[in-house]
Amino acid sequence: MVHIHLCQPDEKKSCAACCGIYNYVDNSRNSLEKRFLYRTRLFVRVRENLLSLKDYQDIIRHRENAKRIYTTIYTCEFVGFLDKGRRRVGCMLHPMLNKGDDLRTRSFYGREICDGHFCPSYQKIEAHEARVILDALDDWYLYGAVITDIDFVKTFFRIVQDRLGESIDARIVVTRPKLMETFRRFCGLKTSWPFRDTTRPRFGKYYFVGEEYDIARIDYEALGARVSPYDPIFVSLSSLFRTGQDLERANRLMETLIEEFCDEYEAADRCDH
Ligand code: SF4
Numbered sequence: 001m002v003h004i005h006l007c008q009p010d011e012k013k014s015c016a017a018c019c020g021i022y023n024y025v026d027n028s029r030n031s032l033e034k035r036f037l038y039r040t041r042l043f044v045r046v047r048e049n050l051l052s053l054k055d056y057q058d059i060i061r062h063r064e065n066a067k068r069i070y071t072t073i074y075t076c077e078f079v080g081f082l083d084k085g086r087r088r089v090g091c092m093l094h095p096m097l098n099k100g101d102d103l104r105t106r107s108f109y110g111r112e113i114c115d116g117h118f119c120p121s122y123q124k125i126e127a128h129e130a131r132v133i134l135d136a137l138d139d140w141y142l143y144g145a146v147i148t149d150i151d152f153v154k155t156f157f158r159i160v161q162d163r164l165g166e167s168i169d170a171r172i173v174v175t176r177p178k179l180m181e182t183f184r185r186f187c188g189l190k191t192s193w194p195f196r197d198t199t200r201p202r203f204g205k206y207y208f209v210g211e212e213y214d215i216a217r218i219d220y221e222a223l224g225a226r227v228s229p230y231d232p233i234f235v236s237l238s239s240l241f242r243t244g245q246d247l248e249r250a251n252r253l254m255e256t257l258i259e260e261f262c263d264e265y266e267a268a269d270r271c272d273h
């Protein structure tokens, strides 16, 4: 169990994944930024008592494309930017933003659920993994996508730790610019992965058909290949490999990244001892 507040860890980033922000069919950074900016400005009028919460909701419902990837998961209209610099996303109904008034009583889930929800990352992500992610990422869009993808994070750490034969010491990683840069490149695959499946609604490892969802497996047999050691990462990245060559390229890309990380870590570790 990690004791860091993963939802709002610092002034430079935050997560609002469980409020449904990645569940819009158009969940690109640009599109979410536009949504949140409009909502944030409109919500100022609620705080100034120029608009009721009901009017706010009606305007948002009328204006926004609410199409969801997975229809059963709610996409909350009250997510907006929490700071002037627009670096943190989160709940605009929270009492800290409303002079102590907890407006979450008006939310779809209700105050208790909104207040008390802690996603599985709190249980599964270990302290050293969280520390490295928090130091590497200062970008709400990428941070939320990474911190909630347990397979993506844990597979990376498992592979590098198996190769190094020791647990990763977060202090070594966060004090070495090269290691941080390599880890950032790994996280950046979330938005730059060239093998992303765009043929059907995907959400990381899941694919959706109406109300139904399943885990999208990679058909290695059809590609004439063995299961990749990076399979959980590839699945998390919503990969679709059309040919064996595509898979080879993906394996090489990941291998280079992991190797670089391990070489840099070993060199840094030697310096420290
Ligand atoms: S998905 Fe997890 S880390 Fe993100 S806001 Fe929700 S509870 Fe916090």
Ligand code: SF4
Residues within 6 Å of the ligand: 018, 019, 076, 077, 078, 079, 090, 091, 092, 093, 094, 104, 107, 108, 109, 114, 115
């Ligand atoms: S009301 Fe609940 S679901 Fe909506 S943004 Fe706030 S915490 Fe998230």
